[in-house]
Amino acid sequence: MFKSIRWRLTTIYLIIIAISLSTIGGYFIWRIEAFYLENLQKHMLNEAFILAELFSTLKNNGEKTAELIDEVCKKMGTSMESRITFITEDGSVLGDSHQNVHLMDNHLQRPEVQAALLQGKGVFRRYSTSTDMEMFYVAMVLDESSPRDIIRLAVPLSYINKSISQLRLILISGLFTALLIATFLSLRFSGRLIRPLQEIGSVARSISSGDFDCKVAFRSEDELGILAKTINEMGQTLKEKVRQISREKSKLETVISAMTSGVILCNARGSIDFLNDAALKIFGVEREDVVGFSLQAAIRNFVLSENLQEVLEKDEMKSFELNLFFPDTRVLQVYMVPITGGSRKEVMGALAVFHDITGIRSLESMRSEFVANVSHELRTPLTIIKGYAETLLDENNWHDLGTVKKILTIIDKETERLARLLKDLLNLSRIESSKGVMKRQDVNIKQVVAEARGLLQAQAKEKALHINLRLPEEGLKSIKGDSDWLLQLFIDVLDNAIKYTPQGGSIDIKIEQRSKEVLVIVSDTGIGIPAKNLPYIFERFYRVDKGRSRRLGGTGLGLAIVKHIVDAHNGRVEVKSTVGVGTTFYIYLPSAT
Missing domain, CATH: 1.10.287.130 (Signal transduction histidine kinase, dimerisation/phosphotransfer (DHp) domain)
Structure with a gap:
């Protein structure tokens, strides 16, 4: 609580007021005390002068005796309410209104007596050992003729000190009352002063937490009003800046997320701060398992870690190929660049981009x-x-x-x-x-298959082969595609069946309508294909039996062409074969909607 500006202002106000009142009060007491003492001094000097005249008269009349002097001192002391002492030039006490002169010490060394002997009169304030109290002394020489006797008046300062103490008590009470009033007024004043600052602080905290629409209600044109207006303007400026940064961040995140290349951001210690989805897929890791860990611990690739260390230490870009064997076999082109910042251009981290060039x-x-x-x-x-x-x-x-x-x-x-x-x-x-620009039109698959069969009928007759075509009675949909390439597709499939089917065999063609596609089944009674060779028969120049293929005039490209045409029509082709029994091709082509 006492750390707040309100209490600090109040404390400062109170200290200033206390110092001011204490100074004024002290000065006031000092002046009153001085005033009392000045008046007392004048009064006592007058009385001393009267006594001096009296004793001078007695001296001149020849009536100066110790007894008479002591008696006069006691009578005059009672009437003047002062202690009167008659002292000779050598310091002997001849008369005293309050003490037995025979029991009193020599007073020659008293400071007021010494001052009187030197200057004619002496005024002194000191503690009296004989009366055991503070006294005010006035001493005066009777006349300058010899012997120079001295008359001394003394009054106790207790009543003055008592008056000053009472006055000091009144002043302290007034000071305490003034401080209470000042505290109340200071709290009220500082509260009115601090309240706008508290509101500004509250709005500033709201702005710092993201509530940029929070505003300060300012009602004045003074410094606080200007500050409130500035805070409101700052909130709107920050809102616009944050919105702009958010848009840019969203764009950047979208771009990075959409990138097929992997991106990894590491700090100066080599720990991963960020990586995109492509990088997660490339290295087969989960985000929570790698963020915050070193690249070596997360990816476990020595070549990658070594190059990252060189980039961070030498502040230079690195480009290299990286072969991965887990989770998939990949070839990556890696670019690593240092990230520098600050006035000294210190290396703050590194950015690594991974391009998958396995396909290339x-x-x-x-x-x-x-x-x-x-x-x-x-x-x-x-x-x-x-x-x-x-x-x-x-x-x-x-x-x-x-x-x-x-x-x-x-x-x-x-x-x-x-x-x-x-x-x-x-x-x-x-x-x-021409895959992307292949012409698309409705094609009657029955006509295309029948045309391909007709073109190869003579070739089949040379080997006494029977090509049987079975068509559905109704419900066969057309295909969206290129009729010329579809014709080439079935020519190559039938040509392949004719070449590898022995003399007197047969080839069956069956067309079926499935839910959203047309299925063409081409079966032969040929020599068949071993199971180990089936995955490779659609590759270019692949031959199961190279010698036989060359003898039969095969180029090794027929089935590769078939696969490319089917893929261009968004279809698929499957093969089943048994050695010595025959081979069946299943060609699926999407129906036109």
């Missing part, structure tokens, strides 16, 4: 593998064509027309194989590049 590295690997496969697939027929072409250039072989015809047949076959490979590569490239 995988694509690079696939591209390298694709180039190698294409190079190999092209080199084989080209090598054969080049070899037989060199044979034809030898004139010695021209006389045997059978050999020449056989060589030209091989060259034609390899050329056709090369053309098919290039055609499939071109189709695959076109499908991949």
Whole structure:
């Protein structure tokens, strides 16, 4: 309570008032005491002068005797209410109104006596050992003729001291009363002064807690009114600033949360202060398990921790690739930058951004593998064509027309194989590049399947294969897609079935309408696919039996094209196969709504 401004102001007021009243009262008492003493001194000097005249008269008349002097002193002392002492020049006491002169000491060394002998009169205030009280003394020489006798008057100061004490008591009582009144008035005044400050303090606390609409009601134009107005303006300014910062923070949080790249913010000690959802997913951790912990303890990756330490110590950016094996195998491109601040540009922490480049590295690997496969697939027929072409250039072989015809047949076959490979590569490239812009129209799936069957009917007859088509009587919906690519899809599926189905076998095509999709089932009685090879049959240039595939003219791209076309139509394809029994393809395509 006593730490408040109100009580401090009141205390200051009271101290000032107390000091002022005490000073004035002390001065007043001093002046009264001085006034009393001055009047007393004048009165006693007058009485001393009268006594001096009296004793001078007695002296001149020759009546100066010790007995007479002592008797006069006692009579005059009674009438004047003063102690009267007659002292000779050598300090002997001849008469005293209150004491037996025979029992009194020599008074020559009394200060008032010494002053009288030197100056003609002496006034002194001192404690008397003979009377055991404080006395006021006035001494005067009777005349300057020798011997120089001295008459001394003394009165006790007890009544003056008593009056001064009473006056001091009255003054102290008045001072105490004045202090009580001053305390009351000071509290009232300081209360009126502090009340607006308390209101301003309350509003300031509300503003600090986030209530920026709280305002001070100011009713004056003085300093407090200006302060209240400033507090109100500050609240509105802070409200706008906080709103602006909140908007910016919300934008930043939205951006960081929406980022597919991981973001981790560490402080100068290497502890994690923040990380976004992408970082949590990348490292497979929970936010409450890592925030506040060191990067090494949270992520447990030595390369990451070592680079962070270098960034914090050397104040320089680092960029490196990081291979993760948990929770998933990933390749990350990591950028670490130091965060500096303050007047000395001290390192306050580091920001790490993690870009998942696993797909890029995988694509690079696939591209390298694709180039190698294409190079190999092209080199084989080209090598054969080049070899037989060199044979034809030898004139010695021209006389045997059978050999020449056989060589030209091989060259034609390899050329056709090369053309098919290039055609499939071109189709695959076109499908991949046109996924987003593929034309969408209502397609009658029965017509497309029937057309594909018709185009391959001659090829099937060469192997005495029967292609059976079973269609639903009604309720078959159309498909939203590209009819040309759908035709290519079923041509490749049927072509694959025809190639790997032995002589005299059969191929069944069945179309069913499911709830929101159309299912096309293509089954054959071919050689089948081993279970271990099924996950890879849709990869480019993958062949279960490479020798047989090349003999049959396969490029290894047919099923890859099938998978890309199905994916482009938001469908899916499944395969079931038994070696020696046959293979069944299940092609699901979304129905048009």
